[in-house]
Amino acid sequence: MTNSGQMLTEMYISVIFLVLTLINIDAAIITRHDESECNIDPQIVSDIASYKNVTQTIMDEIKNKGLGQRMFEQFVAFLDKFGARPSGTERLEKAIDHMINLTRTHGVTDVTTEEVDAPHWVRGHESVSMISPREKNIAVIGLGSSVSTPKEGITAEAIVVQSFQELDQKANEDIKGKIVVYDVPYISYGETVQYRSQGASKAAKKGGIASLVRSITPFSIYSPHTGAQYYDAKVSKIPAAAITHEDADLLNRLQNQGEKIILKIKMFSTFDMKKSRNTIIDVKGNDDPDKVVIVSGHIDSWDVGQGAMDDGGGMIISWLAPIALHHLNLRPRRTLRAILWTAEEPGLIGAQAYLNKHINELNNIDFVMESDEGTFKPRGLTVAGSKEAQCLIVEVLKLFSPIDNLKESDYPGSDINLIINKGVPGASLMNDNERYFWFHHSEGDTLNVLNETDVIECAAFWTAASYVIADMKEDIPRKSKAV
Ligand SMILES: [Zn+2]
Structure with a gap:
């Protein structure tokens, strides 16, 4: 940029x-x-x-x-x-x-x-895969103005939250070094879009290293939806993307079942x-x-x-x-x-x-x-x-x-x-x-x-x-x- x-x-x-x-x-x-x-x-x-x-x-x-x-x-x-x-x-x-x-x-x-x-933000290659507890490709679409991951990608543990309130209640140590996944149910565009537009910076503030948001749509046939997101100038910029309802909900269920989730994210983009x-x-x-x-x-x-x-x-x-x-x-x-x-x-x-x-x-x-x-x-x-x-x-x-x-x-x-x-x-x-x-x-x-x-x-x-x-x-x- x-x-x-x-x-x-x-x-x-x-x-x-x-x-x-x-x-x-x-x-x-x-x-x-x-x-x-x-x-x-x-x-x-x-x-x-x-x-x-x-x-x-x-x-x-x-x-x-x-x-x-x-x-x-x-x-x-x-x-x-x-x-x-x-x-x-x-x-x-x-x-x-x-x-x-x-x-x-x-x-x-x-x-x-x-x-x-x-x-002029241009997306390059984007991929997310679950490494653990089992291997699975996760459909992804980067959010506008997202920064790239390092060349080798980011491989880290994921933590799923369902609201900013839940994120705030977590200790910084629980978030630090992790990929934050927002599995937020769609209420209305006006109410839910904040997780897309501000999710990355809120996660970064607590030490998160990437942010994935459940697509802001009331309905999904495994469709990822992009959109604008805005970085808070006071915190570091981390990669931000949307995933499908199906996968966000899956990750949430796996976490509730006590599984440790490891994801690998690769995202590249340019901006001028x-x-x-x-x-x-x-x-x-x-x-x-x-x-x-x-x-x-x-x-x-x-x-x-x-x-x-x-x-x-x-x-x-x-x-x-x-x-x-x-x-x-x-x-x-x-x-x-x-x-x-x-x-x-x-x-x-x-x-x-x-x-x-x-x-x-x-x-x-x-x-x-x-x-x-x-x-x-x-x-x-x-x-x-x-x-x-x-x-x-x-x-x-x-x-x-x-x-x-x-x-x-x-x-x-x-x-x-x-x-x-x-x-x-x-x-x-x-x-x-x-x-x-x-x-x-x-x-x-x-x-x-x-x-x-x-x-x-x-x-x-x-x-x-x-x-x-x-x-x-x-x-x-x-x-x-x-x-
Ligand atoms: Zn429009």
Whole structure:
């Protein structure tokens, strides 16, 4: 790791911890917003209701007149051509160029990019085997930014814990020189992901020499799932990887049966910094071009699978919004801006770069939207913002019944949380994503997970909803502490 890379990574740690621990992605519970507390001017209500026809036109163009189908074909070709698109790689940059060219072939020319310093972590050979009490190969996937083992690997006794509390209660001598295995049952992504993101440093603090975490997924067919992890600058960096539910549970049982477990871990990786780009596609506003409504998804992915679900789907439906408006010759009052974030996976790096660059323009961001939790059957929006903002979005959603559910959340997304944290209202796409984490960050995140009809329906809803918000007379009100 270079010095500047290290500093950059450390700079983001606090923000990332906040976002990762508060990420609100368990949209299985769909709640309807309580409208009884809303008291909106009837004029505004009727203004929003007047968008019924145009939303039908937009959705019809995408769902029934071929635009959505064309988008999906181009999406499939994109996924098959580029596959996984990890931060810092040439392949990601080629994928970005591809999307820029595709945008232009649709006649949309207002495309710009903003440079981002992107972490470039590359995994090499990785293997884990159990030596004792019996020989067994253990499927493994290194966690992002993990350091390598020595060339000959690490062979040591393993100790299994089921929580940080259990780790804390152990004496340092019990952990020192051992491989710490976190066999933590999945509760929710938000609650359980801390074992992936912080497990290595917590183990190292007590003298652990490597860290293995049970994959953060509710379901496993022997699938290891990767993801970001962050080293505490004050403790030594130890190799960190994920193993399957099946093996983590096996190791735990063996320990409970009184067996001494010896594991051998070999992991190699490199790290440096590269240049990447956020891609910005605008349909400039008719009346108030400086005011912006953002729709977004991230174009990078982990280095496994095809990044089809995370976040190919969110990226492509956000990309389609300006394309569809252009096809329909619609220009909203405010600027509609699609952003294809780069380097989300190593820790919201693209979004942080955007925020830094546009920090003095936050008052001009009317609403910020993101789809990074799946593009399964759309259900509505998960919204952050004042009561008044929620009430206005309820009116917008009435245009899309039955896609009209609203769930309130202070942190509805991942990339956009950085902007929302500054007081800007925003929303993420609520969809039937109960199975999202089955495939997340694994070889299973391929096109096979997606359903064409659902993705097209998401795109239709996403474009039409963002158009209404960008065009309606009222700005989305902010909380009084707003920037
Ligand atoms: Zn994602």
